[in-house]
Amino acid sequence: MATVCPVAPLHHGDNTSRLKITSVKTLAESSNLTSIPSGYTFSASTSDDQAVHSGHDDSIPVIDFSLFSSSNPDRRSKVVSDLAKACRDWGFFMVINHGMPESQMKATVDAFTRFFDLTEEDKREFQGKHVLDPIRCGTSFNPSVDKVLFWRDFLKVKVHPEFHCPTKPEGLREVLAEYSGVVRRLARELLSGISESLGLEPGYIHEAMDMDSSLQILTANLYPPCPQPELALGMPPHSDHGLLTILMQNGIGGLQVRHGGKWVNVDPIPKAFLVNTGDHLEIMTNGKYKSVLHRAVVNNKATRMSMPQSIGPSPNTVVTPVEQLVDGENNGAMYIAMKYKDYLELQQSNALDGKSCLDWVKI
Ligand SMILES: O=C(O)CCC(=O)C(=O)O
Numbered sequence: 001m002a003t004v005c006p007v008a009p010l011h012h013g014d015n016t017s018r019l020k021i022t023s024v025k026t027l028a029e030s031s032n033l034t035s036i037p038s039g040y041t042f043s044a045s046t047s048d049d050q051a052v053h054s055g056h057d058d059s060i061p062v063i064d065f066s067l068f069s070s071s072n073p074d075r076r077s078k079v080v081s082d083l084a085k086a087c088r089d090w091g092f093f094m095v096i097n098h099g100m101p102e103s104q105m106k107a108t109v110d111a112f113t114r115f116f117d118l119t120e121e122d123k124r125e126f127q128g129k130h131v132l133d134p135i136r137c138g139t140s141f142n143p144s145v146d147k148v149l150f151w152r153d154f155l156k157v158k159v160h161p162e163f164h165c166p167t168k169p170e171g172l173r174e175v176l177a178e179y180s181g182v183v184r185r186l187a188r189e190l191l192s193g194i195s196e197s198l199g200l201e202p203g204y205i206h207e208a209m210d211m212d213s214s215l216q217i218l219t220a221n222l223y224p225p226c227p228q229p230e231l232a233l234g235m236p237p238h239s240d241h242g243l244l245t246i247l248m249q250n251g252i253g254g255l256q257v258r259h260g261g262k263w264v265n266v267d268p269i270p271k272a273f274l275v276n277t278g279d280h281l282e283i284m285t286n287g288k289y290k291s292v293l294h295r296a297v298v299n300n301k302a303t304r305m306s307m308p309q310s311i312g313p314s315p316n317t318v319v320t321p322v323e324q325l326v327d328g329e330n331n332g333a334m335y336i337a338m339k340y341k342d343y344l345e346l347q348q349s350n351a352l353d354g355k356s357c358l359d360w361v362k363i
Pocket residue numbers: 219221235240254255294295296306308
């Protein structure tokens with residue numbers, strides 16, 4: 001198995017050598033690892049970086065998905081207004097009673113675990129090179145531009161409008177086809193509730209964003225135990241590019257959300273999905289709903305896995321703020337029009353440095 005150890009000097013700008021970086025999983029499993037290689041070390045965290053737990057009065061909102069199909073109109077309008085508040089105040093919410101059986105969630109986690117357990121050589125077959133490649137597996141965030149590496153391995157697959165999947169391990173394809181289909185239906189219902197919450201027709205976003213050809217990308221992130229978690233990061237602060245991200249995790253916490261000027265730890269709720277509003281919902285709503293920065297920290301005890309699915313417009317949709325949501329003279333359109341696929345290229349070709357890609361399209 002030919003691998004290049006990450007402690008070897010990294011040649012910035014030399015993409016080919018960086019693409020050969022060993023997975024963090026292999027590194028973490030190497031015997032006697034008591035400290036992390038220097039390539040993964042961030043400077044000690046500042047006090048501003050310390051995260052807090054969300055409190056009783058101000059914690060991540062919880063949306064009861066079953067209420068969307070309630071025959072009682074008061075219950076439906078209550079969940080739509082809860083959704084509006086969650087999108088406005090947090091940009092993040094938990095979804096419970098979503099109808100996906102626990103056995104299906106577990107089968108998905110197991111299938112991804114088997115993928116990450118493949119040999120380095122097997123995984124390299126699925127490495128991909130370009131941001132729009134339908135299957136990409138790798139490590140860090142964007143190794144060709146990251147100044148410091150992230151303690152994370154990943155697999156990204158485009159599951160809609162065409163469905164792609166690695167040919168290994170056996171059974172992955174069936175599990176992902178089913179899982180991504182259920183999440184797409186969940187997203188459709190949430191986007192219809194979000195349209196209503198903005199005073200638009202329920203089908204507005206679906207039509208305007210050409211969601212029958214929606215770009216849906218499924219990611220599996222693996223964060224193995226890290227001997228010095230305070231010095232490393234699993235994922236840098238970033239916002240997500242799509243309309244919504246719907247994330248499942250394996251019960252181990254690590255996600256932190258920027259809220260009220262602080263990093264807030266998200267404690268997983270068993271069986272719940274975590275949903276956040278992405279850059280294109282912020283653009284579409286002219287900033288009424290924000291796409292919030294978040295990051296992943298690591299721990300020294302257990303492997304964490306998160307499986308977000310980004311639900312975006314169709315790649316060729318040119319997204320601009322919705323006319324009805326642009327108030328006029330004092331509040332004109334705040335974002336330039338851009339094709340979704342061009343935005344993706346822009347985001348993935350730049351190092352983030354703790355910033356949101358949205359800064360580039362703000363007027
Ligand atoms: O691991 C997590 O919880 C965060 C993952 C994430 O933000 C992403 O993949 O965009």
